[in-house]
Amino acid sequence: MAELKTGYKGKTIYNSTFTILEFLGGGGQGNVYRVECNGKQMALKWYHKSTVDKMKNPQEFYENLKANIKKGAPTKNFLWPEELSNWIDGSFGYIMPLRPKGYEELTRFLLWDPKTRRMKASFANITARCNAAINIIEGFRALHNDGYSYQDLNNGNFFIDPQNGDVLICDNDNVSERGVNFGIAGKQRYMAPEVVLGGAPDKRSDRFSLAVILFRMLFIEHPLEGKYSTPPCMTPELEKKFYGSDPVFVLDPEDDRNAANNQLNTNTLRFWKIYPEYIRDLFIESFGKKSVQPPYDRVIEMTWLDAFVKLRSETVPCPHCGKETFITPKYSVSCMYCGGQLTCTESIKFKRFELPSFGGAKLYEGMTGETDGDFHKVIGEVVRNKKDPSKHALRNLTNDTWSVKLPDNTVKTVDPNGIMPINKGFVLTIGRNEGTVE
Structure with a gap:
């Protein structure tokens, strides 16, 4: 039929x-x-x-x-x-289930519309982009924990709400138990090199595909497509070489054969230095020689999750222009849009994550503990003192009462919607978890 x-x-x-x-x-x-x-x-x-x-x-x-x-x-x-x-x-x-209204295929976030001179779909802000990455990473992790892997993965597998970064993962007919290969041919641009060369897909090859998806979400272009891997006429043999037997990262610090250039990799070169070093290092590791050649070592989902949760926690509205930009705890940085100075002198340090003391920074429930938690539930937000903008406090957005131990060992409570001044030496207790102002 x-x-x-x-x-x-x-x-x-x-x-x-x-x-x-x-x-x-x-x-x-x-x-x-x-x-x-x-x-x-x-x-x-x-x-x-x-x-x-x-x-x-x-x-x-x-x-x-x-x-x-x-x-x-x-x-x-x-x-x-x-x-x-x-x-x-x-x-x-x-x-x-049908895709709900308001969701865009990831492909549209990667395509330029010459009529409007804009991307066909765009994230509302950096937080939405980080949320989308976190959702995709968590989806991969849940899938692998259930014993599955993908047979065919590409940008068409994801529907994203550009306003908040919510993600729906589709085309799950190509999901199978690890090691099972049904012969479903995926797109080589998203395949791990060992799968391009005929190997069976598994969670390790999925992790390579995940890295490609995350790279394109941040930099739009493909991490393996530079001056070396974009010949005038692509043949099946060359495609197998560039994605399978001899792939080279466009920003590999040890191999510049496929170096990014202003004609092919405009967005990659534009955005690469904007992102923090810990994000750049993970991509260098993901597409470096140990990843694209045996032993095919890959960055695991938990490492990616920690990195993007950290990136989101360091994303704040610029007090000068209002656009979202990155802040670094205990440093002064410039807004990526207006160049205004942003200074963060303190942070609240939990066992696994650190919350910058800067107006607009949000604390998510999963950031307070050392094990898995809810990385989508906001439980606190840093607010700026209206009279003295250099001073900050953390507002309690939960229905529970927090406690704070001061340097003199006295204990204060923070009621729902109350605030805790972010002063060095204060120790905040949320449930069973502690965070210290440093």
Whole structure:
């Protein structure tokens, strides 16, 4: 069946009936339709018969989809398969939730629109960009913790709300238990080198793909595409070389064969120095020789998570121009937009993270402990003293009372919506976690 017509009714293996409402779009693997199923509007991905014919073992792929539906989504951020159709004329499809309004495919954040002279989609601010990165990292981590890995990963897998960085992860039909390879051909630009060369995908190769996604979210261009890897005529042999047997990072400090230049890597060169050194170092590690060649060492999700949570905590509104910029605890820096001076003299140091004492800096619940927590729930915000802008306090945005031990060992309480002056030597207790002002 080449294409499903509006009004077509089909059955799933769970005896549900679906009705085609409209065609939404098509791709290399199949078409996507809006359908009604069990009284809800959902999305149906229906595979081209040619896609099924190219699979190593179509029945095994079908059974994997069935197993994934039974197991359920790793988190609510996955547009996970919920229904599986019966086979029809050598093909089949699966039903998943529809993408809500307001979400843009990551691809649009990477494309320039010559008519508007803007990117087709843009993050509202740096915080939204950091939130998106954190959400994607957490999605990978949850997926791997459930024993899965991706067969085919690219920028089309992610839908992002540009206002707040919320992420929905789609195309989860290509998710399987680690080490299982269904022969689904991904895009080489996002594949780990060992997969380009014929190896089976696993969580280690996923980590390479994750690094590519994160790099493009920050710098737009591809980390392996520079003067060496962009010939006038790309051939399959060259593509295999540039992404598989001999990939070179455009900002590799030890190998400049593929160095970034102003024609190909304008955004990379423009934004590279804006980001803190700890972010740059992780990308150098992610695309350095030990990562693109055996032993294929990769930056793990927890390391990425810590880095982007830290980056978000150091993102504040500039008091001079109002735009978000980066602050560094205990240093003076310039706003990346207006050049105004921003000075941060203190910070609240918890076991794993540090909160700069600068107006607008936000404290998230997960930052207070040394183990996993909620990195999306804001529990405090640094506020500036209106009479003396050099002084700051932390506002309690929870419904719980905090306690503060002063240098003379007296203890004060901070009620909900109350504030704690950020003075050196103060020790803040939030639940079982402590943070010291330094």
